Amino acid sequence: MRQFGKQTGRRLLIALFWVMVWQLAAIAIHNSIILAGPWETGAALWRMLPTEEFWKSIACSFAKISLGFGAAFVVGLGLGSGGYCFPILGELVEPLMALLKSIPVASFVILALIWAGSANLSVLIAFLVVLPVIYIHTVAGLESTDEKLLEMAKVFSMSPWKQIRYIYIPALVPYLRSGCGVALGMSWKSGVAAEVIGVPDHSIGEKLYMSKIYLNTGDLMAWTFVIIVISALFEKAVLRLLSGKRIEGGDYES
């Protein structure tokens, strides 16, 4: 407990140090268009907080990016599992995943804008960016399954359901956790970038775009701060869902 308090205090001090560096830089530059200081950013955030549009934009962007992420998670998990069980399916899907992984997000956004319009652009972009990550981690997780445990399951004639629950899922979860850790950040970055290009109504991307148009760096930084906070909270929530049973280390002697 004491150690925890010490660590939190240390982190707060480090954060405070960087906020001071930011403030000093803002004072030195003395141009709020080039760099808004923490005070201006905080004031911009304070101004936006009570407005309905602020919460509406957050809700719309969150819903769309989460939907894209969730759909990619389900499809990636399904395709990865299918590819593990039926290698022919894996061979078929592999080039598509490699392609999705290597296409630049900007190309995706422009193509998706033509195909789907701007309203649901962030859903599609988050989906396309997250899908290959989840697929690759699913396949890697399933391939890491302990062969010896599978032999044990065969010898004891364990049902497929029990094999999934007791052998495959524990092997898969660490890979999915690490995949989600990467994919969650990517989904928010690419989703908001897509919104900035597509400028759908009531979205965080639209607000970032407007900040650019009006050269309102304070608003821009306030929205950036909001994105970081939501993205971190979303990541925490998803990883907690995936964490399952935690094992304390150390031997237990009889």
Next chain:
Amino acid sequence: MSLEICGLTKSFHQLKVLDDVTLTFEDNKTYCLMSPSGSGKTTLFRILLGLEQADRGEVTGIQGKRFGVVFQEDRLCEAFSPLENVLMTAARGIIRENARRELCRLLPEESVDRPVATLSGGMKRRTAICRALLAPSDIVLMDEPFTGLDKDMRRQVIGYIREKTEGKMLILSTHDPEDVKTLGARLVRLKPVSCLREIRIEN
């Protein structure tokens, strides 16, 4: 019905591990395989379990038989408790409370619900033994089941094994002649170069 092994031969990368092994194991009897490390005991078990194909020879009397097995490694699902590990392979009629009671005969009560990963090597071994004995089986195979157990615990575990394998065929590998006596088993020496003989141990 007996289990017959006839002319079993197996090589790995041109290295012969089993060479023309012929053996008969009878029902309701206990056998101890005793031989130096690397003489093919584990390979023989793996062939009996259908996990390995023999190069030559045949095994009869195992078709449709169910096995309870202690592998050379524990092969437990480490994130789950001993109770869950036993229940995941246990016979249908075994309910949670029965499994708990059986485990408590070999493990301290407070360890039955802890994740296996947090248990000592000896506790893991006893969990693996309990799992093999509570699984539905006609033949029980145990590959060096007493590794990591001290003398007293070994005696206690042997008593438990004898009780639970009554009326079943038990084939067990060990390096300790004392185990053969305590189990009241028939001794089978598997020699590295195919020379095989069976010696009856008088109790």
